Structure formats: C-alpha cells, structure tokens
Amino acid sequence: MSELFSEYDPEVLLIEKPFLGRNSNVLANLSKFVAIAEEAAYRTLELDIEADWFIDPRQIKKLMGVKKSIVKKNTKAKHDDNKQIMVKRINKLYGLGLKYSKGKSKKHNDDDIADAIAVWHAWWILNSDESAH
Numbered sequence: 001m002s003e004l005f006s007e008y009d010p011e012v013l014l015i016e017k018p019f020l021g022r023n024s025n026v027l028a029n030l031s032k033f034v035a036i037a038e039e040a041a042y043r044t045l046e047l048d049i050e051a052d053w054f055i056d057p058r059q060i061k062k063l064m065g066v067k068k069s070i071v072k073k074n075t076k077a078k079h080d081d082n083k084q085i086m087v088k089r090i091n092k093l094y095g096l097g098l099k100y101s102k103g104k105s106k107k108h109n110d111d112d113i114a115d116a117i118a119v120w121h122a123w124w125i126l127n128s129d130e131s132a133h
Contacts, residue, residue: 063126064086083111098111
C-alpha cells in the first residue's frame with residue numbers, strides 16, 4: 001500500500017464506512033484494513049485521514065440516486081441486487097461497461113470498481129462548491 005501511495009501521491013484517501021449490519025467478522029477485517037491504510041498514508045505521505053473522507057454507504061446511495069433493492073428480506077439475493085443496481089448506475093453516469101453477474105467470482109465482476117467510483121462521486125458532491133449553495 002505504501003508503494004501505491006508513493007507512486008500516486010494522493011491528497012485524499014476516501015473510505016466507505018463499513019456497514020454495521022453485516023457479519024461482525026467482516027466488520028472486524030474491514031476495520032483492520034482501514035487501520036493499515038491510515039498507517040500507510042501517514043507514514044508514506046504524512047497524511048492524516050479526515051473524518052469527511054469516510055462516507056456512509058446509505059449516503060452514497062442517496063447521493064447517487066440509487067433506489068433500494070426490491071428484494072424484501074436482508075439476504076444474499078438483496079445484497080446481489082444492490083450490487084447490480086450500483087453497477088448499472090455507474091455505467092449510466094459515466095458511460096462505462098462494468099459488469100456484475102450474481103454468483104460469479106470477483107475476477108469476473110466489477111462491483112468493487114463501481115463502489116470505488118460511487119464513493120468518489122458522493123464525496124465530490126458533498127465537497128463541491130455547488131453543494132454549499
């Protein structure tokens with residue numbers, strides 16, 4: 001991670017807040033990753049992570065104009081449906097060809113790319129001059 005920071009020299013490090021309703025093991029692992037990213041950003045760039053660089057997933061969906069899944073129960077099917085909805089929204093906004101197929105491995109899906117773009121897009125909306133007016 002330090003090598004990436006050194007190569008690209010970011011001024012901002014955006015992080016999607018972990019969703020608290022998910023598996024506690026997932027939350028623990030994501031929290032470890034965030035700590036590693038914060039440490040690497042500080043050691044490599046002397047960059048302190050600011051509070052507004054953490055974006056809540058519900059806020060991201062709202063700012064992106066993404067509708068909730070029509071799947072009623074909080075299941076894997078609902079999670080997959082939400083992933084597909086976000087990929088379609090990013091493709092529409094940016095003219096991309098990202099894909100998401102339920103049940104396929106991460107090697108064959110672009111939902112993480114779509115999520116990263118959505119985090120940036122939401123942060124940009126929140127921090128643009130237009131949002132202040």
